[in-house]
Amino acid sequence: xxxxxxxxxxxxxxxxxxxxxxxxxxxxxxxxxxxxxxxxxxxxxxxxxxxxxxxxxxxxxxxxxx
Numbered sequence: 001x002x003x004x005x006x007x008x009x010x011x012x013x014x015x016x017x018x019x020x021x022x023x024x025x026x027x028x029x030x031x032x033x034x035x036x037x038x039x040x041x042x043x044x045x046x047x048x049x050x051x052x053x054x055x056x057x058x059x060x061x062x063x064x065x066x
Contacts, residue, residue, distance in 0.1 A: 006066055013063035020056040024049055 027049040034042050 010063060010066050013059050013066070016059045017056060017063070020052050020059070023052050027052070 027045050030045050031042055034045070036042075
């Protein structure tokens with residue numbers, strides 16, 4: 001793979017990782033706002049955060065293989 005293409009791909013996957021960090025931050029803030037008022041919503045947000053963790057791990061794995 002050409003170095004230029006590789007560099008561009010690495011930039012994209014670094015951006016994906018940064019966006020996942022923001023999503024996790026927003027999930028955490030949302031959980032703080034909800035508190036114990038709506039447990040079913042808290043469970044959903046926690047599940048979303050776990051899914052984001054898995055997706056981020058996949059993105060980091062791809063990034064590492066470039």
